[in-house]
Amino acid sequence: xxxxxxxxxxxxxxxxxxxxxxxxxxxxxxxxxxxxxxxxxxxxxxxxxxxxxxxxxxxxxxxxxxxxxxxxxxxxxxxxxxxxxxxxxxxxxxxxxxxxxxxxxxxxxxxxxxxxxxxxxxxxxxxxxxxxxxxxxxxxxxxxxxxx
Numbered sequence: 001x002x003x004x005x006x007x008x009x010x011x012x013x014x015x016x017x018x019x020x021x022x023x024x025x026x027x028x029x030x031x032x033x034x035x036x037x038x039x040x041x042x043x044x045x046x047x048x049x050x051x052x053x054x055x056x057x058x059x060x061x062x063x064x065x066x067x068x069x070x071x072x073x074x075x076x077x078x079x080x081x082x083x084x085x086x087x088x089x090x091x092x093x094x095x096x097x098x099x100x101x102x103x104x105x106x107x108x109x110x111x112x113x114x115x116x117x118x119x120x121x122x123x124x125x126x127x128x129x130x131x132x133x134x135x136x137x138x139x140x141x142x143x144x145x146x147x148x
Contacts, residue, residue: 001061007094012135014090016101018128020083020112026120027078030112037115041074044111048072048087051107052100059103063095072104074112083112086131098133 030040037043049070056064069090076083087104089097109125116123133141 001063002095004063004094007137009092009094010135012091012093012095012097012133013088014096014098014101014133015086015088015131016098016105016129017084017086017131018105018109018126019085020109020123020125022081022083022116022120022123024078024081026116026123027076027081027083029119030083030116031076031078035115036118040112040115041076043115044074044085044108045072047111048085048104048108052087052089052104055099055103059099062099065091065093065095065097065100067091067097067100070100070104072108074108085109085112096133096136098130102128102130 029035033039049072052070053067056062067089071088073086074083085105085108087101089100089104091097105128113123113125129143131143
């Protein structure tokens with residue numbers, strides 16, 4: 001692990017996003033809460049939050065962090081056949097919270113897939129990316145549109 005002992009503690013924030021692409025009919029079932037496994041959105045939100053709290057157990061060499069906040073927002077666009085996921089993580093500490101936000105998005109997407117796979121096996125989990133981060137020595141990062 002990287003030694004962060006000499007770093008100053010500061011407010012750290014990160015925002016990540018991703019999406020699950022699917023058939024429009026599947027997105028409609030999610031929106032209507034009509035799937036056999038239950039409420040996909042609320043289950044995926046809880047899964048994302050739980051995953052963010054366990055990042056150091058999932059990703060080798062990640063520091064265990066005391067998160068002060070983790071928020072997962074999921075928006076269904078039934079017409080486009082997309083479920084968009086955004087996660088915001090926050091901590092006061094010596095290392096960033098990007099991995100927590102990214103992991104929350106990834107696990108929320110996996111949860112959506114798991115809960116919907118009986119009706120749509122062609123779903124695609126993708127476009128998981130860091131949108132912004134604040135705090136620490138490297139300062140502020142904001143993703144520019146169109147950048148890969």
